[in-house]
Amino acid sequence: MNELTKEQKKIIYIGVILAASLVLFIFFIYAPQQRKLRQIRTELSRTEAMVRQIHQLTAGRDLKEAVKDLNLELKNVSAKLLIQEESLINNLTSQAKAPRIDIRDLDPGDKILLPNKAIGYDVYELPLAMNITGEYREIGEYFGRLSDDFPALIRINKVYISGKGSGNVNLSASVNLSAYLLKEQ
DSSP, X not given: OXXXXXXXXXXXXXXXXXXXXXXXXIIIIIHHHHHHHHHHHHHHHHHHHHHHHHHHHHXXXXXXXXXXXXXXXXXXXXXXXXXXXXXXXXXXXXXXXXXXXXXXXEEEOOOXXXXXXXXXXXXXXXXXXXXXXXXXXXXXXXXXXXHHTOSSEEEEEEEEEEESSTTOOEEEEEEXXXXXXXXXX
């Protein structure tokens, strides 16, 4: 019984060949195809995410119109960032004259180079501290113009408003803001 018959040997050979074929099939055909399928699925999900993002940007409009609007918005933001420091300070003071705001002092700090860069430009943050006085409505209008119509990109960080006595319409405000500027590299 120790010896195998010819038919048993043939069955064992066929079994080994089938097992080896199965292993070769798994390693050289099935596994690489699975990797390719995963890559295709990943690429498909990225593409679908981009399509969703484009649909959100277009908001149901024609793609050409949406791209045109985005380019216009990019030009507007770039124009706001390309303002010079002197022009920025002049605009801050001229905006204050319209609603009769008195700027007591305006102190620009040192420019800070931000780690985020724009293509071909360095982005700087210019901290500014100013003390202003005026009527409460005029101060509100001034802040409104700074946030809406100002020709530079600024962020109002802190505002401290104080008044003398009750019912006084003249107020003093201490304002800390940041302006963002671009410089060519």
